Amino acid sequence: MDDLENRVVLEIKNLSFSYPDGEELLSGLNFRLEKGCSAGIWSPNGTGKTSLFKIITGLLKAKSGEILLYGKSVQTEEDFRALRLKVGFVLQHPDDQLFFPEVIDDVAFGPLNEGLSEEEAWVRAHETLVSLGIEHLEHSLSFELSGGQKKLVTLAAALSMKPDVLLLDEPTNGLDAAARKRLIEIINRFEGEKIIISHDPDMLAETCSRFFTITDKKLSEIKAPQIHEHRHSHFFGAEQHSHN
Ligand SMILES: Nc1ncnc2c1ncn2[C@@H]1O[C@H](COP(=O)(O)OP(=O)(O)O)[C@@H](O)[C@H]1O
Ligand SMILES: [Mg+2]
Secondary structure, three states, X not given: OOHHHXXXXXXXXXXXXXXXXXXXXXEEEEEEEEOOOEEEEOOOOXXXXXXXXXXXXXXXXXXXXXXXXXXXXXXXXXXXXXXXXXXXXXXXXXXXXXXXXXXXXXXXXXHHHOOOOHHHHHHHHHHHHHHOOOHHHOOOEHHHOOHHHHHHHXXXXXXXXXXXXXXEEOOOOOOOHHHHHHHHHXXXXXOOEEEEEOOOHHHHHHHOOEEEEEEXXXXXXXXXXXXXXXXXXXXXXXXXXXXX
């Protein structure tokens, strides 16, 4: 393996995809997630971001192209199962991801699937909830939680597997300011690589090191921040002041 391959965690080569009877959604898409990189993706609705995450994790099948994890091609269902142990995927809507009545069962599900004993899985789940500061929700019923709490539980479910890479789909969508801030802190504490889809550019700027958008059915990198002006008003705005 040369140095470049050593640095690349996840690679997508020449990927094309369409839903049955639909026109091509992604075409000739290339992407490289290098070690230590956090990639933010912003693009209009319907451009295929969520579909891309589902293709990476094997929930949808690409028409053509290749996905490589640590330089190894991921092809069979078994390969994708192994990938899902290393690449944690947090869906946009928590209700699509929480299956059990009690929080702890959802968070322990991944570790159990990974082959840990029931006791080990519960310990891992408990530790993960503690690390997110939501251990008090351990025996709560998921359907009774607020949207923000559910988001944290789905993140806990992904983190409890100790993934190398996190894929987050609209993690701050629908969160209030305090929950959003907390989520950003948790995302930044995660040491592995990340790909984050979001319509929240400020959150992406705080959590990511590279920025992409989908244009012409491909991921393209935005290399420099765009200078733009805002007009806004607030009390004492006429006095000299700064914005942090
Ligand atoms: N299961 C599906 N079957 C057919 N078309 C779908 C399905 N899921 C999504 N689509 C369509 O694919 C396009 C891209 O969807 P999606 O990947 O969710 O985009 P994004 O996440 O960028 O908003 C949309 O036009 C959507 O309607
Ligand atoms: Mg989406």
